[in-house]
Amino acid sequence: MTYATVMVSLALDQPNHARLEVAGELAERFEAAIVGIAAARFAPPLYFTDGAEAQRLIDQEENSIKRQLADLEAQFRAATRTRGGQAEWRSAMDFPERFVVAQARCADIVVSGGQSPTFSDAFSLVSPRDLVMQIGRPLLVVPDRTNWLNLRSVLVAWKDTPEARRAVAGALPMLRKAKDVVVVEIPEAGDNHSAVMTHVSDVAAWLARHGITATANVPEARNESAAAQLESVAGEVGAGLIVAGAYGHSRFRELILGGVTEYLVTQTERCVLLSH
Structure with a gap:
């Protein structure tokens, strides 16, 4: 592709x-x-x-x-x-x-x-x-302040949803050109850390079969929003691009209460590839 x-x-x-x-x-x-x-x-x-x-x-x-x-x-x-x-x-x-x-x-x-x-x-x-x-x-x-597509480090914001699967598939050409790819899932309250790690490890293995070396990452649960935790991980890995599914939850809920998609379309630091 x-x-x-x-x-x-x-x-x-x-x-x-x-x-x-x-x-x-x-x-x-x-x-x-x-x-x-x-x-x-x-x-x-x-x-x-x-x-x-x-x-x-x-x-x-x-x-x-x-x-x-x-x-x-x-x-x-x-x-x-x-x-x-x-x-x-x-x-x-x-x-x-x-x-x-x-x-x-x-x-x-x-x-x-x-x-x-x-x-x-x-x-x-x-x-x-x-x-x-x-x-x-x-x-x-x-973002308006961006003037180049930085693919040195790409962060895949994984959630086991159809939207995220479509986003990663649509990003394959760029992921092949990236130097470093990190697949991260932000665990929700009550999630089993090992089970969540299995999710991102599966995605990393799938990417490997497409010739893309990726690292799986599941941060420890913190008392912060998923968007704040995602921003923290993006900063740690120096991500120039974030790949994510859009509106895996209700769009109305995200517009009113905020959510990861709303954060991604309003942040001004990184390009974001989205798919619904």
Whole structure:
């Protein structure tokens, strides 16, 4: 398995430099094509007008969106000009989530930006929280302060769930290029440490059969959240990338109470590969 096509989702009124750099680097590493994508549409105002004035307002706002999409294409073209591979641009006057999810059919992996509002503007911005739930592809979330894909140390945040299994399978090409891979599971209250170690040892053995040397790690249970313990392990191993399943628990529960996925899409230090 490899990545033959990398898609990078750009956003209006947000920094795009980091995600463009990482997507371009990823395409170079795997000699993949790169597809830039963006969409937005006119958000109707919260007041009413009619006739010529209404049409003037609609035309003005739609022309503004077209100019912004053209600016994003220019950013994409400039960022990929020296990469040497095939580059393609796709954009539309559409809801960004709907457009990106549909177009992801042509990609092996999708690169998105990091932090976004918990409840974002559906007319101009697609959140990684929403993308990962529907996209059906591995999603690489790139914090705005990141400017390269650090694969020297990769942390696999394991939980024995379908989401985690899909995430690790989707990350195999990157794991093969990593120098160090650590598979960690944060035990929950009442978990048997030996049983949990069996889980991560099985994953490490599976990775070994794919030519990837990985270390299994189960920290001793502490009176901290799973997210805090995961951050501690990531710091100890110097992880530049975290691989994890997204929303193994209820998404509503994580949004309201917090959880590992919410931590991963809001932290600003490391790239994160997520799958649902």
